[in-house]
Amino acid sequence: MAGYRYWLLLMAALLTAGCATTPTGEAPDTVALPQVGSFSKQAPGAELSQGWQPWILSPFKRPTAYHLVSREGKTVVRAEARSSASGLMHPLALNSGAYPVLQWRWKVDELIAKADNSQKHLEDAPARLVVSFDGDMEKLTPQDRMLFDNVRILTGQQMPYATLMYIWGNRAPRETVIPNKHTSRVRMIVVESGRDKLGRWQDVTRNVVEDYRRAFGEEPGRISAVGLMTDTDNTGGNVHAYYGDILFRKAAQATSAAVAD
DSSP states (O other), rough: OOOHHHHHHHHHHHTTGGGGGOSSSOOOOOOOOSSSSSSGGGGSSSSTTOEEEEEEEETTTTOOEEEEEEEEEEEEEEEESOOOEEEEEEEEEEEETTSSSEEEEESOOOOOOOOOOTTTGGOOEEEEEEEEOOGGGOOOHHHHHHHHHHHHHHHHHOOEEEEEEEEEEESOOTTEEEEEESOOTTTEEEEESTTTTTTSSSEEEEEEEHHHHHHHHHHHHHHHHEEEEETTTTTEEEEEEEEEEEEEEHHHHHHHHHHHO
16 A cells, blocks of 8 residues: 555646646736746856756655756756656746747767666656646546545645657657656657757657647647756666757647748
8 A cells, every 4th residue: 555655646746746836827927038047048057947846756766967057058957867756847827839849959869778768667768848728627437536535635636638749769660659658648749850850959840739639639728837857867867968959839830930940
């Protein structure tokens, strides 16, 4: 029973980050768009600010280290995981239909040799970009409802209705959708895979509405948080990654930006 309770607490920490500070009712956008707590506007070595919060998965796990550093003349976040798991989270109250396009930059220098996101005991990733969504809790399956209820009883927090995780994987082909082994309300999408692009900055653009439809088979609700995470707690490895600015845009804005680039 102790092991089961520990697992529930861990799942709650993973899936509820940001929810305690994000209202469940209607609210105006809480972040200046299109930038989400821009890293590049902060000084290397400074404390992370502008809405970013530590995302602690469990008091029993070693946290991943996140620091603002300078790379190629820009301030970015360096994540270093040593048998660790934690992240950074930015609470939002964002209309996904109005701002469906998510853009970010990241760089991974090395993969996690043993990682396999289809196996719960090897489910680590050198880089993740995480988006959580509000939704109609009445649509939960009985199994998910039981999990949500247990988490709420144990932690006093409500899990987000749905979570998308964009990951850099080892072997799974790009665009693979990987279900979570514990709940149907989490889906991972492989946006980069393998070693071909290691050591180089990658610019990623995703339409979260389209991805949500493909992953969950329904329309998304409001975006309640965005986060990032580098984790090696399951495999015990050491890895580091870099994250640049994260932006939400209107579809027309994203198209114009791509043309300008």
